Amino acid sequence: MRRFADVTGAVWWRSIHNFLTNPAFFLPSIIFPLFFFTAFAGGLSSVGDVPGFDFPAGYTAFQFCFVLLQASAFGGVFTGFGIASDFESGFARRMMLAAPNRLAILAGYLLVALTRAAIVITVLTVVALIAGMEVTGGPLDLFGMLLLAAILSLTATLFAAGVAFRTRTIQAGPAMQMPVFLVLFLAPVYVPVELLSGWVEAVAQVNPVTPLIEAARGLISGDAIDGLLAYGIGAGLLVVFAAWAVSGLRRAEAAGG
Amino acid sequence: MNTVPSLPAQVAQIARRSLLRTLRQPAQIVPPVIFPLFLLAINASGLDAATMIPGFPSDSYVDFAMAFAFMQGAIFSMMNSGTDLARDVESGFLKRLAMTPMRRTALLVGQLAGVLAVTLLSGVVYLVVGLIAGVTVETGVAGVVVLFVLFGLIGLAFASLGAFVGLRSGSAEAVQGFFPLFFVALFLSSASLPRELIEQDWFRTVATYNPVSYLVEGIRSLFIFDWDGQALAVAFAIAAAVTCVGLAGAVRALRTQVVR
Amino acid sequence: MSTSHRDNGIEVEGLVREFKKGPRAVDGIDFAVAPGEIYGFLGPNGAGKSTTVLMLTTLLPPTAGTARVAGHDIVAGAAEVRASIGVALQDAALDPLLTGSEHMRLQTALQGVPKADRKRRGMELIERVGLADAADRKVGGYSGGMKRRLDLALALVHGPRLLFLDEPTTGLDPSSRSDLWDEVARLAREDGTTVFLTTQYLEEADVLADRVGIIDAGRIVAEGTPEALKAQIGRPALEIVPADIAQRDAAAEVLARFGEAAPAPPNAAAVRLTGGNDALAEVVRSLDAEGVRIADFQLHAPSLDDVFLAKTGKKLGGEDETGEHAAVAETPPAGPAGEREPVGSGSPR
Numbered sequence: 001m002r003r004f005a006d007v008t009g010a011v012w013w014r015s016i017h018n019f020l021t022n023p024a025f026f027l028p029s030i031i032f033p034l035f036f037f038t039a040f041a042g043g044l045s046s047v048g049d050v051p052g053f054d055f056p057a058g059y060t061a062f063q064f065c066f067v068l069l070q071a072s073a074f075g076g077v078f079t080g081f082g083i084a085s086d087f088e089s090g091f092a093r094r095m096m097l098a099a100p101n102r103l104a105i106l107a108g109y110l111l112v113a114l115t116r117a118a119i120v121i122t123v124l125t126v127v128a129l130i131a132g133m134e135v136t137g138g139p140l141d142l143f144g145m146l147l148l149a150a151i152l153s154l155t156a157t158l159f160a161a162g163v164a165f166r167t168r169t170i171q172a173g174p175a176m177q178m179p180v181f182l183v184l185f186l187a188p189v190y191v192p193v194e195l196l197s198g199w200v201e202a203v204a205q206v207n208p209v210t211p212l213i214e215a216a217r218g219l220i221s222g223d224a225i226d227g228l229l230a231y232g233i234g235a236g237l238l239v240v241f242a243a244w245a246v247s248g249l250r251r252a253e254a255a256g257g
Numbered sequence: 258m259n260t261v262p263s264l265p266a267q268v269a270q271i272a273r274r275s276l277l278r279t280l281r282q283p284a285q286i287v288p289p290v291i292f293p294l295f296l297l298a299i300n301a302s303g304l305d306a307a308t309m310i311p312g313f314p315s316d317s318y319v320d321f322a323m324a325f326a327f328m329q330g331a332i333f334s335m336m337n338s339g340t341d342l343a344r345d346v347e348s349g350f351l352k353r354l355a356m357t358p359m360r361r362t363a364l365l366v367g368q369l370a371g372v373l374a375v376t377l378l379s380g381v382v383y384l385v386v387g388l389i390a391g392v393t394v395e396t397g398v399a400g401v402v403v404l405f406v407l408f409g410l411i412g413l414a415f416a417s418l419g420a421f422v423g424l425r426s427g428s429a430e431a432v433q434g435f436f437p438l439f440f441v442a443l444f445l446s447s448a449s450l451p452r453e454l455i456e457q458d459w460f461r462t463v464a465t466y467n468p469v470s471y472l473v474e475g476i477r478s479l480f481i482f483d484w485d486g487q488a489l490a491v492a493f494a495i496a497a498a499v500t501c502v503g504l505a506g507a508v509r510a511l512r513t514q515v516v517r
Numbered sequence: 518m519s520t521s522h523r524d525n526g527i528e529v530e531g532l533v534r535e536f537k538k539g540p541r542a543v544d545g546i547d548f549a550v551a552p553g554e555i556y557g558f559l560g561p562n563g564a565g566k567s568t569t570v571l572m573l574t575t576l577l578p579p580t581a582g583t584a585r586v587a588g589h590d591i592v593a594g595a596a597e598v599r600a601s602i603g604v605a606l607q608d609a610a611l612d613p614l615l616t617g618s619e620h621m622r623l624q625t626a627l628q629g630v631p632k633a634d635r636k637r638r639g640m641e642l643i644e645r646v647g648l649a650d651a652a653d654r655k656v657g658g659y660s661g662g663m664k665r666r667l668d669l670a671l672a673l674v675h676g677p678r679l680l681f682l683d684e685p686t687t688g689l690d691p692s693s694r695s696d697l698w699d700e701v702a703r704l705a706r707e708d709g710t711t712v713f714l715t716t717q718y719l720e721e722a723d724v725l726a727d728r729v730g731i732i733d734a735g736r737i738v739a740e741g742t743p744e745a746l747k748a749q750i751g752r753p754a755l756e757i758v759p760a761d762i763a764q765r766d767a768a769a770e771v772l773a774r775f776g777e778a779a780p781a782p783p784n785a786a787a788v789r790l791t792g793g794n795d796a797l798a799e800v801v802r803s804l805d806a807e808g809v810r811i812a813d814f815q816l817h818a819p820s821l822d823d824v825f826l827a828k829t830g831k832k833l834g835g836e837d838e839t840g841e842h843a844a845v846a847e848t849p850p851a852g853p854a855g856e857r858e859p860v861g862s863g864s865p866r
Contacts, residue, residue, distance in 0.1 A: 002629070003629045006626055006627065006628075006629040007626075007627055007629075009626060010623050010626035010627040011627075013622075013623065013626065014612065014615065014619075014623050017615070017619070018612070018614045018615070021614070022614060035441060035444070038445075039444040039445065039449075042457045042459070042460040043444070043445070043449055043450060043455060043457070043460050043464075044304070044307075044449060044450060045455075045456045045457055046307075046310050046450060046454050046455065046456045047304065047306065047307050047310065047450075049310060049456075050306045050307065050309045050310055051309055052306075052309075053306070089608075089610060089612075090606065090608040090610035091610045091611070091612055092610075093576060093606055093610055094610050094624070094627070094671075095627060096576060097574060097575075097576065097599055097604050098599065098624070098627035098628050099599075099627070100596035100599060100600065101596070185299050186299070188303070189299070189303050190300075190303045190304050190306075190307075191303065191304070191306045195305075195306040196302055196303060196305070196306075197302050197305040197306075198301065198302040198305070199298075199302060200298070200299060200302030200303055201302060253578075254577075254578060255577075256568075256571045256576050256577035
């Protein structure tokens with residue numbers, strides 16, 4: 001058990017060290033969510049005035065939730081990029097050789113994604129509060145919202161890690177990024193799902209991420225949410241993609257890293 | 258004996274190379290077509306509710322958002338011309354070309370012509386997809402003609418800016434670094450909502466001073482309004498001015514690159 | 518020496534690795550490495566060296582066969598094997614964004630060195646490989662030799678009793694190469710560490726290895742001490758430099774009467790003497806009779822190069838050679854020398 005924690009900690013330390021000491025990694029992860037938040041919450045706020053758009057906390061908080069979840073998910077995808085490039089450069093072998101149990105490596109990367117999400121969320125929250133975001137939910141609601149962000153971060157990391165373990169090349173970047181991008185944008189991004197129209201509405205209705213986004217928005221405004229649905233889907237996503245990532249790791253082991 | 262080919266023939270040669278080069282790289286041709294259409298589809302459906310905002314100038318958000326797609330196409334032309342020329346600098350192709358009797362202007366004009374052809378082609382795709390999705394062009398067939406003239410000029414403006422950056426820096430990476438900047442400029446404009454409907458004061462101020470807003474509004478007027486002379490005149494003037502700046506910079510940068 | 522237990526070695530039986538497409542990369546190999554020994558594993562690119570190392574270090578599961586490394590089965594006891602071995606792989610997988618001492622910090626943590634010892638152990642090893650001055654620089658700026666030395670130091674953080682080095686000096690300049698050789702030799706001598714070393718450099722195996730195995734197309738074609746293997750070839754090569762380069766072909770013709778052609782520089786001709794050193798006087802007389810004036814001549818004792826050529830019909834790293842050398846090297850397939858091959862003197866089979 002101690003060796004497991006050693007390896008997990010070492011993998012975590014190295015990635016976070018590189019993340020924090022290299023502006024080329026650090027800045028885009030911060031700037032992109034802030035940019036989306038600015039463009040959406042700042043430019044589109046009059047969309048919140050549309051009849052039928054009843055959101056007590058206001059449009060800034062409405063968009064904050066989407067960007068929060070989006071940034072958490074993309075942090076997971078970027079972590080997947082890191083895994084893929086570690087395999088491509090051969091660095092992964094160093095870890096594979098040292099780890100008695102290689103699941104410890106995956107655990108390290110998951111911790112990396114959570115840490116990155118925490119950093120980005122902190123910055124985003126500060127900016128949103130300065131921009132005058134209203135929060136009408138209570139502390140427990142906000143904890144529930146952060147839990148959703150953590151679930152999405154882990155899900156995206158497990159998905160991207162599964163791809164990275166199978167392909168072991170950074171060329172697979174689009175294969176990690178595009179599905180996550182699509183799933184997030186084929187959801188109620190700008191307006192509640194009832195106000196969507198056309199084919200995106202049809203897709204959003206069955207998109208598993210939709211209940212998570214809606215729950216986050218409900219929590220920040222202190223509204224009642226369908227917690228069973230949102231957290232149930234979250235747990236399901238974690239189980240499915242954990243299986244995907246672990247089976248990917250086994251494939252990487254069989255292929256010699 | 259070898260005769261030096263005429264300037265138009267030289268331009269045609271370079272344009273042909275540029276066009277083939279783009280068409281043979283799916284990474285350069287697929288995103289400019291797919292990406293704007295994807296965003297158009299998302300926004301048309303996701304922001305359709307915006308048409309219910311009192312004072313919204315159109316009853317269809319797709320009509321309104323077509324200009325957004327065209328502007329993205331123009332930004333991609335900046336990217337393509339910039340990276341192509343930067344690669345020519347990186348690979349030494351430019352120096353090799355300078356040893357031939359080929360005129361430097363032929364290189365620039367040919368490259369821009371090739372990029373422009375791809376840009377116009379993607380514009381046709383946007384329009385066709387838009388029409389299938391039920392977009393109406395208020396100004397009719399004549400409007401479509403004006404649309405492509407304006408789109409061509411805007412494409413040229415961005416392509417020449419790209420050429421400037423590509424030749425000046427000689428680095429494809431630098432061009433790609435500039436690329437997001439233009440997207441930011443597009444998002445911080447009146448591309449998603451009319452200026453008068455932007456509630457946040459600072460955002461409206463940025464959009465008002467952002468020249469991209471007027472390019473968007475020029476294209477958009479053809480779709481959602483009847484002929485709007487003022488919007489068109491401003492758009493043409495800005496596109497022409499940017500083209501002049503970009504070309505002047507690109508010619509200068511080309512001269513120093515070849516001399517070095 | 519306290520470390521010379523039986524469980525400090527390697528035993529390989531019928532090891533096979535197949536990849537989905539293509540032939541068997543490793544096609545049933547057997548060998549044993551004794552504790553404290555430096556074993557040189559020689560072969561050209563694609564012979565199966567690296568695949569063997571990947572299997573023995575538990576990075577790649579074998580298709581068939583078994584191996585015990587440091588007393589543990591490489592499949593059933595993979596975690597125990599990993600804990601007992603140090604590995605420096607071909608590409609010296611380092612993170613260009615980390616400094617040398619940060620790599621040490623990472624590796625000591627990965628290997629579970631007790632927290633209190635990590636810093637001291639890291640500094641000790643960095644000093645040992647002569648990187649103390651560069652310890653706080655990012656590895657991205659290291660030279661090839663520095664990267665290999667750091668990689669070697671990283672392989673040692675947990676005090677492994679068995680060290681795997683996959684082509685440790687490929688791509689290094691001669692002086693960095695001999696520095697690394699000194700370090701490896703010291704490890705084996707002073708610490709009693711068993712070393713399994715793959716290389717395409719015969720000189721490297723000759724200088725370092727107690728015993729050598731030659732692998733070609735996935736099979737071990739010869740094994741023994743470098744001296745024993747050279748003795749199997751047994752025949753010296755004679756190289757003649759004619760005073761007038763125009764007489765080179767004439768010289769080569771004369772030499773051809775005394776044995777088969779051997780690789781030689783462009784201004785010379787060489788022959789592997791069939792009759793041993795006794796023919797020397799006769800060669801000189803014949804050259805004289807043909808009017809070939811000799812500027813210089815050299816007698817080469819057999820080298821591992823010759824062993825390799827004889828065993829595999831190929832010259833190691835042949836693609837780097839000039840056309841002249843390569844052409845000569847490729848002609849004898851499994852060659853006349855093969856017929857005289859004494860039956861595997863050093864083979865444990």
